Amino acid sequence: MSPLVAASILLSITLLVSGLAKAGGREARERTQDAMRSLRLPARSLHPLAAAAVPIAEIAAALALWIPWVPLQIVLSAAILALMLAYLVIIARALTFPEAVTCSCFGTLGSPTVSRTTLLRNILLTVLGVIGLAAAARGDLAAAVTAHTGAWILWVLALVAATVLTALALGGTRAEAAPADERTAGAAAGSVRTHEADGIADATDDDELEYEREEIPFGMLVERVDGEERYVSVRETLSRAAQLMVWVTPGCGPCERTVDQMRGWSERLAPHVQLRAMLRQPFDTFSEEFLERTGEHASVDVEMNIATSLRSAGAPAAMLLGADGLTAGGPVFGGPAVAEFVEQVIAQIEEAELPEDGRETAKTGEPGENEGVAETSGL
Template sequence: MHRIRLVPAADLLVLACLAAVLALSGASKLRAREETEDAFASLRVPAWMPRRLGAAALPWLEIALAAGLVASPSRILVVVAIAAAVLMATYTLLVARALTFDEPVTCACFGRLGGHRVDRLTLVRNVLLTGLGAWAVEVAAGGGSVPGAAGALDRPGWAAVGAAVVVALVAALVAAGGRPVEGAYGDAELDYQRTPIPFARLDFPDGTSQSLRDLASTGARLLVFLSSGCGSCIRVSEHVDDWSARLAPAVDLVTVYTSGTTEFLHHDPDLVALDPDATVRAVFNIPSAPAAVLLGADGLLAGGPLGGRNDITQLVEDVLAELESAPDAAT
């Protein structure tokens, strides 16, 4: 008798959980269209899937699948569950492939929610979601559905479902509480403390090498850290030439890559510097690109490090405003 009562509860939890993940993901992507497009680039989705069209359609597909998982009778649910399982498996394959790339990958898999760094934990999460999709297919194939499971639940069954929901919410709140804010490398509420430029070196495509301090000794330098495994970096790179022209001659802009890969460059290659061992990133505690640091000509940091396309753009605009208000002042 106990086993019979638990089957509807399990069916309901599996389908509702998968539907909730898809609905949350789809709704978040609707509010993060550009981030979703960037994810297509970061994960190197095959060219036959247009980035803009895919980013526009994917949120609605996820929301439709979520609704279908909750509302469909078992015969229709089989098709919906198979589609959801295939989608989850596709995500898992893309993430697994991304882990083989030379540079770290960032991906807004849940829009603006959650951490965006693709790592082994991301793969584990997606494998579990793929398993949940397969379980949903099994539930549907066995004649299960959300309406049917809800109608078959008795009081102990509802108690089991309620307890599982509470546990899931508590776990989600605990995990969210420990997540750092994306793009924040310091306390924005504190006054900026200028510190000496650290000892680190950059390599250049012509085979030369120069320390950060020597690089800034002849003038201020804005270091913009980019990566070929980051869709947001592509958007930043599209503005680099314009920023460089507007900042010159007071501030020279240098783009910093951890490898020689230039397939996503959208700027003058003469601006490129290399940080092959990620040493410069490490001394500035930069976890991922895009990011920026402003080196002052006086041997002190003048801005950053900070991360994210919006913050980098704001830094450039702030520097330009300073230059316009004091055109004869040394930076």
């Protein structure tokens, strides 16, 4: 049997692993969509469809490649080579972005960050695609299945064993940590609880637990007003309204999904709470399109001093700061947890239904008729 067949076997194993890793249900599809956003792929309206179709196509190609019919094998080998070339171009383009990009090319497996190693991997896969197409055109694949069945099976077993041993030896490259939404679900659920002493019902149905509010430490940020940048202290922002700070980074899929929701959240939170996108880098490192999506209160967390002091370093992450100078919820981490947290803050505001004369009190943090609601929700 021709050694060229080994290339097709390796590609089949790669596509099968990749397809199965992406086909893990709704969360897997969301990760794939996050990767597409991070990689800045066009036609965003088609991302959900692509996220569902790509794993099916990869698995189907990996299996159908071994149907012993030369014309079909040539067509499939050419399609696989085209796919590898497309992945190579996408990864090479991502390396030109100013920020690191996550791709989730193999679902939950492997490193999520695009690097030169990722590029090298895709170059090797493309070379395998070329060899695989040559093997199909020569009829080697069909012959391997029909005339050399025993040898073909041994090749498959040997290469699968090599793949498994390599994966075990590397031990994976993702940090061993619980998913962000699991690690922070409790914080998100408890972050907008009301004080029992105030006589106001808990905003959640969980057992009554009191969120321990702490004094907000000093911190500085940079904001833009009419195109001018200026330094502002956290406490100055709290004199305007309670602040819901959300740390995001472009190139991070969950962050991109969070940014897409910010304008809607901001409108629903106003005027009681200002939603403030917190950025890690100066404004001039971001595109105007990205800054437009983050909303009018986007700010730069200078050297991440605020995130560090509030123990909210991460992206996406969120924390609610009360206008009275005390923390009011969070921190929470991860796209789903941040979205749930924001919705809970909005729900508490809507449930409280502050009257018009109480809104100014909520914005300034001064005692008033609705002091209980303003204090416990950080408004």
